[in-house]
Amino acid sequence: MLQRVITSIVTLFLASIVVFVGVRLLPGDPALVLAGETADPAVVAAIREQFGLNQPIWIQYFNYVGQALQGNFGVSTRDRIPVAEILLQRLPITLELAGLAILVGVLIGLTAGIVSAVKRGSFADYAANAFGLIGLSVPHFWLGMLAILFFAINLQVLPASGYVAFTEDPGENLRRMILPALVLGTGLSAVLMRQTRAALLGQLSADYVRTARSKGVSRSREVKHALRNSLTTVVTVLGLQLGALIGGAIITEQIFVIPGFGKLIIDAVSARNYPVLQGAVLVAVTGYVLVNLAVDIAYAYLNPRMRLAGGAR
Amino acid sequence: MSVLEVEHLRVEFGTENGPVIAVKDVSFTLEKGEILSLVGESGCGKSTVAMSIPRLLGDSHVTLGGSVHLNGVDLSAYSEKRMQEVRGKEISVVFQEPMTSLNPAYTVGNQISEVLLQHEGLSRRAALARAVELLELVGIPDAQRRTAAFPHELSGGMRQRVMIAIAVACNPLVLIADEPTTALDVTIQAGVLDIFRRLRDNLGTSIVLITHDLGVVADIADRVAIMYAGRIVEMASTAEIFAAPTHPYTRGLLGALPSRAIMQANGRRRLTDIPGLVPSPSTDPDQCQFAPRCASASIECTAARPTAEPVAVGHTVSCYHPAVGAML
Numbered sequence: 240m241l242q243r244v245i246t247s248i249v250t251l252f253l254a255s256i257v258v259f260v261g262v263r264l265l266p267g268d269p270a271l272v273l274a275g276e277t278a279d280p281a282v283v284a285a286i287r288e289q290f291g292l293n294q295p296i297w298i299q300y301f302n303y304v305g306q307a308l309q310g311n312f313g314v315s316t317r318d319r320i321p322v323a324e325i326l327l328q329r330l331p332i333t334l335e336l337a338g339l340a341i342l343v344g345v346l347i348g349l350t351a352g353i354v355s356a357v358k359r360g361s362f363a364d365y366a367a368n369a370f371g372l373i374g375l376s377v378p379h380f381w382l383g384m385l386a387i388l389f390f391a392i393n394l395q396v397l398p399a400s401g402y403v404a405f406t407e408d409p410g411e412n413l414r415r416m417i418l419p420a421l422v423l424g425t426g427l428s429a430v431l432m433r434q435t436r437a438a439l440l441g442q443l444s445a446d447y448v449r450t451a452r453s454k455g456v457s458r459s460r461e462v463k464h465a466l467r468n469s470l471t472t473v474v475t476v477l478g479l480q481l482g483a484l485i486g487g488a489i490i491t492e493q494i495f496v497i498p499g500f501g502k503l504i505i506d507a508v509s510a511r512n513y514p515v516l517q518g519a520v521l522v523a524v525t526g527y528v529l530v531n532l533a534v535d536i537a538y539a540y541l542n543p544r545m546r547l548a549g550g551a552r
Numbered sequence: 553m554s555v556l557e558v559e560h561l562r563v564e565f566g567t568e569n570g571p572v573i574a575v576k577d578v579s580f581t582l583e584k585g586e587i588l589s590l591v592g593e594s595g596c597g598k599s600t601v602a603m604s605i606p607r608l609l610g611d612s613h614v615t616l617g618g619s620v621h622l623n624g625v626d627l628s629a630y631s632e633k634r635m636q637e638v639r640g641k642e643i644s645v646v647f648q649e650p651m652t653s654l655n656p657a658y659t660v661g662n663q664i665s666e667v668l669l670q671h672e673g674l675s676r677r678a679a680l681a682r683a684v685e686l687l688e689l690v691g692i693p694d695a696q697r698r699t700a701a702f703p704h705e706l707s708g709g710m711r712q713r714v715m716i717a718i719a720v721a722c723n724p725l726v727l728i729a730d731e732p733t734t735a736l737d738v739t740i741q742a743g744v745l746d747i748f749r750r751l752r753d754n755l756g757t758s759i760v761l762i763t764h765d766l767g768v769v770a771d772i773a774d775r776v777a778i779m780y781a782g783r784i785v786e787m788a789s790t791a792e793i794f795a796a797p798t799h800p801y802t803r804g805l806l807g808a809l810p811s812r813a814i815m816q817a818n819g820r821r822r823l824t825d826i827p828g829l830v831p832s833p834s835t836d837p838d839q840c841q842f843a844p845r846c847a848s849a850s851i852e853c854t855a856a857r858p859t860a861e862p863v864a865v866g867h868t869v870s871c872y873h874p875a876v877g878a879m880l
Contacts, residue, residue: 446653455637
């Protein structure tokens with residue numbers, strides 16, 4: 240387990256290098272963007288000096304990491320607001336969206352997967368499979384626009400876009416989050432549905448399910464036996480899908496005009512706002528690594544055989 | 553009245569390549585406290601018989617025929633819901649594969665408790681306490697601590713003991729053991745067979761023991777039914793089967809036992825084998841199914857199927873040319 244934590248830290252360290260270098264590989268000069276198209280070379284040089292952009296990249300990196308470890312991600316090149324402050328302000332919004340999307344994905348995906356595996360070959364199974372195929376194939380941006388067209392414009396039951404803070408008006412906040420969460424959660428639920436179905440079908444024919452049957456338990460108990468052993472697969476997929484979820488969140492926030500992390504990243508890219516971009520991507524990467532660490536811990540709980548091997552006990 | 557009465561059991565599987573009749577016509581009775589052994593080679597349908605008694609084949613592609621009476625009550629008429637009340641409570645099963653028959657995600661104590669919670673209406677705490685007793689009953693040392701163990705922490709022999717503990721938890725009338733010792737080391741087999749014997753002696757459990765191992769049969773069974781190609785071809789007490797086997801197939805099986813090897817002229821022992829292969833289970837012609845492999849086969853063997861006829865008290869055989877007397 241300790242080993243796993245160390246691996247996570249190394250991963251984070253490597254990721255920070257990739258992010259740092261990657262950001263600088265983007266075409267375009269932040270000093271030029273800030274100074275404007277027709278700026279005086281002296282102004283550009285001054286801006287470079289101010290943000291340390293004239294130093295060798297490795298020095299920039301160590302300065303950055305040193306500060307970042309103390310919670311200082313620099314200041315936004317655009318409005319001089321500390322990046323940490325911006326991140327703290329935007330992060331909860333995206334976390335809420337992602338959380339709701341995962342809730343939607345797990346509720347729909349797991350339920351559909353279980354039903355289609357248990358009622359294999361039934362109409363419900365075919366319906367779930369069709370849903371899974373469509374959910375996997377349809378891109379977020381198109382689904383988002385369809386959802387706006389249908390629910391916001393035709394039915395006029397939900398707002399098309401915009402964001403209201405939860406602390407301001409919880410009801411309105413949730414009302415406005417329904418569509419984005421559904422759009423973002425659909426792809427996830429499709430993947431989860433297919434994986435749950437496949438895993439559960441495999442487990443339902445296992446010997447221990449027959450043993451459960453020989454004990455005289457009900458069909459639902461039999462399914463529970465099998466489901467418990469299918470969850471390892473489901474949790475793995477959920478962890479892996481989180482990367483896709485972050486990508487999806489960027490697009491979804493753009494469509495529904497939600498001022499979350501995704502929108503922050505897109506805006507930072509177009510403004511060549513290095514500190515903000517770095518900070519945002521680094522936090523996203525950290526989140527991804529932490530979730531996968533949590534997945535590994537969940538394994539030990541779900542699969543007792545892993546406990547001895549991993550020494551998590 | 554017999555505890556278990558199986559009459560004209562027929563099991564047909566629908567497959568993509570047409571129907572497979574795994575069990576063609578099997579009838580037998582089981583008395584209280586009796587250990588009846590069902591013996592035959594792989595594919596003779598013995599495991600299918602075992603699984604169809606508590607209706608564990610439970611697939612839409614399975615067609616069951618005949619009847620199963622438990623203490624005089626016809627189970628064939630029972631709904632799936634009522635069968636759930638019978639399974640684990642009145643008829644329980646010990647399976648062949650101890651390595652995969654327990655759920656890897658639940659503790660041993662949990663898996664034993666489940667059957668008690670299902671049928672005995674015990675509290676969780678009481679069920680767990682009973683689980684400890686059951687583990688002690690099947691000879692697992694340090695039973696209290698073992699209830700918290702997961703199956704992968706136990707050896708194959710231990711797991712099979714846990715399976716037996718689950719099977720006997722509700723003190724069933726009939727215990728069906730499907731090759732319970734096949735996957736175990738010989739040294740452990742004896743211990744497991746001993747548990748069955750104790751259950752029968754102390755609790756009066758009736759046991760159907762499925763096996764292909766005649767050594768196991770000799771050790772523990774009261775009565776033996778020899779199966780071939782989905783039918784019982786000979787049935788007698790264990791002593792009688794070994795002393796005076798009459799069906800050519802039974803004699804063939806015994807001849808293949810090392811302890812029965814035939815002394816040759818040069819003083820070396822030789823094992824005999826049965827020539828030919830088990831017939832295809834997709835057809836059921838009106839003839840003796842063993843005839844193509846039988847040295848004593850005559851024209852009448854392929855003209856009509858022989859019926860079970862008594863040759864001695866409690867000894868029946870389905871053969872036109874039953875052998876008389878002991879083997880060499």
